[in-house]
Amino acid sequence: MIFVNSKDGCAAYFYSMKKLVASIAFILSFFGCSNKLYVADSDFESKYIPFIKDNAIQRDDVILQLGEPSWLFENGRIFTYRLFIDEKGRPKPINVGNEKKDSTLAYAYIYGPKQYSLVLIFNSNNLLQKHSLVRLSP
Amino acid sequence: MKYSLMILLLLQSCIIIPVPPHRESGRVFITPEMIEFIKPNITKREDVLLKLGEPNGVALHEKVLIYQWLVTKAFVAVYGGGGGDITQSNYFIVSFNNNNTVKKMEIVKHEISKRKKPMIEYIREWNNDTTSMACNSLKISIAVCGFLVDNYRI
Numbered sequence: 233m234i235f236v237n238s239k240d241g242c243a244a245y246f247y248s249m250k251k252l253v254a255s256i257a258f259i260l261s262f263f264g265c266s267n268k269l270y271v272a273d274s275d276f277e278s279k280y281i282p283f284i285k286d287n288a289i290q291r292d293d294v295i296l297q298l299g300e301p302s303w304l305f306e307n308g309r310i311f312t313y314r315l316f317i318d319e320k321g322r323p324k325p326i327n328v329g330n331e332k333k334d335s336t337l338a339y340a341y342i343y344g345p346k347q348y349s350l351v352l353i354f355n356s357n358n359l360l361q362k363h364s365l366v367r368l369s370p
Numbered sequence: 371m372k373y374s375l376m377i378l379l380l381l382q383s384c385i386i387i388p389v390p391p392h393r394e395s396g397r398v399f400i401t402p403e404m405i406e407f408i409k410p411n412i413t414k415r416e417d418v419l420l421k422l423g424e425p426n427g428v429a430l431h432e433k434v435l436i437y438q439w440l441v442t443k444a445f446v447a448v449y450g451g452g453g454g455d456i457t458q459s460n461y462f463i464v465s466f467n468n469n470n471t472v473k474k475m476e477i478v479k480h481e482i483s484k485r486k487k488p489m490i491e492y493i494r495e496w497n498n499d500t501t502s503m504a505c506n507s508l509k510i511s512i513a514v515c516g517f518l519v520d521n522y523r524i
Contacts, residue, residue, distance in 0.1 A: 310415070336431075337427060
């Protein structure tokens with residue numbers, strides 16, 4: 233770039249800076265496009281947790297299969313599990329260590345990659361009424 | 371003089387590059403569109419959990435659920451290599467009535483756990499906000515009624 237005089241030089245400099253900033257902003261704007269609700273893949277359940285079926289599994293059998301839930305709500309009517317897939321392709325519940333005994337405030341910070349939240353709602357007969365699987369982290 | 375020189379050197383050796391808010395790690399964001407389905411006094415706790423998954427925190431005997439995620443807002447580049455992200459905690463806080471329906475909710479875009487004011491205090495105040503407002507209006511109503519009774523023999 234040849235600057236004819238200082239005034240033109242300044243203008244050219246600011247023009248090139250403006251272009252540079254615009255280019256950076258354009259590239260960075262792609263980072264902001266990944267925020268969406270991550271519902272787990274449709275085949276995840278049949279592949280990893282085929283025993284989770286509405287109106288077909290009891291609360292005790294869920295505990296036998298997956299262990300202690302990470303959270304319990306409404307006197308055990310609602311279970312949540314945080315799952316990840318281990319290197320052998322098995323679903324592993326994560327012990328979130330949330331100090332569940334503290335009913336004032338229990339907290340679990342850590343979210344590693346590829347974690348899923350399995351939410352199970354049971355009816356009064358302890359039968360699984362409905363459930364969902366949400367991907368917490370990609 | 372010594373300190374100002376050091377600050378000047380520090381300022382010269384790093385650059386902060388603002389970036390569009392995005393997720394680097396941790397939980398996916400909860401956006402206003404994702405919580406559009408929640409209607410106070412109608413939507414139940416189970417519906418919130420089924421749609422959003424398990425929360426990060428549970429407070430006040432299951433009355434409040436707290437979802438937290440980290441937003442990367444800028445990048446710090448240090449001269450000579452190195453640097454890192456500048457992140458900010460965001461929260462979705464939702465509280466419930468005794469019949470398990472949603473009482474109130476809010477996306478909070480600042481840190482709620484501070485050294486001087488722990489998270490539980492923030493949550494307590496946030497949850498009691500409407501109650502205290504209702505109490506205040508009740509107090510005002512009583513005061514106005516008292517004034518009218520005293521002065522106008524109603």
